[in-house]
Amino acid sequence: MLDLKLFNSLTRRKEDFNPLDATHVRLYACGPTVYNYAHIGNARMAVVFDVLARVLRRQYPKVTYVSNITDVDDKIMDAARESGEAIDAITEKFTRIYNEDMAALNVAPPDVQPRATTHIPQMIALIETLITRGHAYEAQGHVLFNVPSFPAYGGLSGRSRDEQIAGARVEISPFKKDPADFVLWKPSSQDQPGWDSPWGRGRPGWHIECSAMAQEHLGVPFDIHGGGADLKFPHHENEIAQSCCAHGALHDLSAFAKVWVHNGFVTVQGEKMSKSLGNVMLVHDLLRDWPGEVLRLTLLSAHYRQPLDLSLDKIAEQARVLEKFHKRLAALDGPEDPALQVPPSVMEALLDDLNTPQAIAALNALLQREDGPELKADLLAAGAIIGLFQNSADWQPHAETVPDFVQDLLAQRIAARKEKNFKRADEIRDQLIAKGWRIEDTPQGPVAHKI
């Protein structure tokens, strides 16, 4: 059996993956903060780690994949203030929408989807440990992590404590012992969500939740920790600091998670999506026009570590690609169940640091083979590990409904063709094209596709 290779952000090298326990691989990926609809960047993270989990499940007998929901955060409080909705209502609503949207992209639910608000005691316990060990201190109702107490700090992002301070654009709070110190716990006013703690009523800082939830559900150390590239600093750097220090590993950055995997960004017209640029593409909106599978293929069409510049043209191109596969599959006889064996060309590509473009190229190569049950089984097996091709019979290139006027014109054209009135039939076709509908004549009759 070939081994999985992964690029480890901690060492900046592609490495053979060697699980701590080959009978149980443990994976954690930072999930979304639920205060708005998920954008396509959230989806990229979910799809990438879904593929990683699928690959791991092929290679190892047991995999536990944990991906959290952050449901306490100042952004959520802001959203609540703006909309007038209760915080709980907002987080529940957008957690549900996130899970629905990811399901539409054929993202399998993680084994555990912990929520921050149900892990407050674990966070408090972790903070207490850090205070006891001399890595954290209380100041004016806050608890802060003392960065100089962790000599290895900065190893993930390649940024020393001094460099971080030199580039800091934030005001440094006067009660910090060191300018680089960051908040573990902060006080809440009465109108803010808060929990009782040894330091008064308050709420957790951003980073402590993942340290606590990963430890709770996976144990420390575990195998793979992932997330978007922007989380490297400060989020993951601080997670490492908290968790390593809580476990007395002052010089070993891998004492928390052995391998760190970061996916690149989705950009639009070459720039990162941001609210201020107004170029944020929401999964929810895209799903109105495209099947989730098209979006999934689009997200996997570039290597996960590369930036992915998204455009409607690119999505449309992937829809054409997917249509080709589905048509071929629909015409093949054979079992509907994906075969146990993933074609080696596809598996090898995925094992090489999740090289999905290579895997898709291998998929295209499969189409060169002769029709038959073996081809169908191989395509389905290859598709299954990438998360594609599960419903060829129902495949539609667009999430579209054909309007009545199109149906009428189609019927008129059928009649005209029956009478060999081709002039009239072609007129109708031109008319439909002008209105944005392309006709495909199939053995089952004409089908209209939106252009």
Add this chain to the structure above:
RNA sequence: GGCGCGGUGGCAGAAUGGCGAUGCAGAGGACUGCAAAUCCUUGAAUGCGGGUUCGAUUCCCGCCCGUGCCUCCA
């Protein structure tokens, strides 16, 4: 300013110290009443300047360009 990533055909996108995949688009052909869909065939690329080397797109240095993080961010 500090740290990082990238520049491959018209577009997208892999890989590689020596023949540079694959897809989309384009062109030609088959099929079709004509098309569409499908199939076959096909042209087309490594930012610039040095260095290492028998040989560099690949390794090293410099430059230019783009982009990301350093503030919330997947």
